[in-house]
Amino acid sequence: MSNITPEIEERRVRAKAWFEDLQTRIVAELERLEDEAPPELYIGEAGKFDLRPWTRETGTGGGIGGHFKGRLFEKAGVHTSAATARFSPEMAAQMPGADVDPSYVSASISLIIHPVSPRVPTVHMNTRFLSTAVSWFGGGADLTPMLDRQRSQEAEDAVLFHAAMKAACDPFDPEWHGKYKAWCDEYFYLPHRKEPRGIGGIFYDRHNTGDFEKDFAFTRAVGEAFLDVYPKIVRHRMNEPWTEADRQEQLVRRGRYVEFNLLYDRGTMFGLKAGGNIETILSSMPPMVAWT
Template sequence: MIDPAVLDSRNARARAWFDALRDRIVAAFEQLEIDAPAELFPGEPAKFELKPWVREAGGGGVMGFLRGGRFIEKMGCHISLVHGTFTPEMAANMPGADKDPRFTATGISLIAHMRSPKVPAVHMNTRFLATQTGWFGGGADLTPTLDSQRSQEAPDAVTFHAALKGACDKHDPAWYPDFKARCDEYFYLPHRKEPRGIGGIFYDHHNSGDWERDFQFTQDVGEAFLDVYPRIARGRMHEPWTEADRREQLIRRGRYVEFNLLYDRGTMFGLKTGGNIESILSSMPPEVIWP
């Protein structure tokens, strides 16, 4: 069992890190909006809107939205620190909750849907959750919207995976192949028999017995994401696209919707614990088609 004073300190430190990471992500993506070439992305650069919210059952957070940007079509970047009691159904699947269903959870989550079909969509989240025990979870994954980029040997995929492997290898060389395999298994649409994207890493219930080490690893995942994705986006922002590319992008976004509504554990966790509906469903793309 975690001493309450220790848990309070850990929650505060994790939340402070997620807050600081959010601020740097907002700045980096707003800069992408500014730097995108005007001939491909006309109009004024968009900015994030930050909106605090309060959870009736305990805690709350800050939603961050960038909507209708010239380069970023829609992006959500949210932080939260919530507490409460798991339902018996949820407690049965959470370590330590069978003895005491009370929990605390803090984290950051983001999803970015880009206007250009040449720039892949991206998702990242990291979190710290505690019951009678505590653990970290999260990861990052990349979703190209053109079939020509949907190979793990494609340049963007190689770059993305190398960054996440570097974050893992700083702590344990065995983590990357394990977390990559978990990501490939998790972000898969059984009804389509296809992966959602080109993967990344995914970890959950991560408790090595050394909280400081696990916290540092989670920070390194955030740092790796903040370094690699803007580089990928910048590398693609000068590439023109066709109407056929845009249609392919919108069809591929449909797969994203299907996964998040049918299989995503984070979506289910948020809905079942009384989370903020606007932030939970912010992963939905702004425009999509099912042919």
């Protein structure tokens, strides 16, 4: 008997619809910011998203890849996906419930934004629903300032971002923010560099309180918090000029981003092993990067 009951399928449909609605609203807000960017700092025409539907090669499903290149945002990706498929034996061994039956359903949204300005932080956010014999949500959001002087926990952008994530967590459980903030700090860490990727945020996985509606509402709150706080940070920073030294520091910091995503990121590994869309999975790579 398959894990995928009508109730699970209905939950996946609801999660998929939410993630696609959030994608639409994030895309619209990023295009507004692109239009608002001051022309004296950001040369050229404002960019628009290129939305590319795709279909899985294994199982059923697919998604919408939202790809962007512009004058304010040098590169961005806002992607959704959904699937009904079976884990490979290697993947099934790592997934709760997949030892009973490797069938699964999933739905997700994932984004990465690499601004042109070194003064505007890079940001990453993803949330997802996955169900085998058990179901759970996962995801989070984290901020990566490009300049060392902006990378302390007391810096203005860090304080604002952490407050937004705390506000998303607290109505559901006042202990969640501390737990998921610490998990984010642990997860987004480069052991070989002995340094964090950014200033953190929250990270959660296999989140299942036993109350689907509560967990789904929490995941929606994380998405709404991101949509509220990141545009505020961009609007605050995008009018600030920068130097060539700032740009070089940004490119080196982006190198750290590449190292983490290719060496440690679970989402990258999962997507590649589960037959996802390579174009969207690797869109997290920045367009220009440097190492020293």
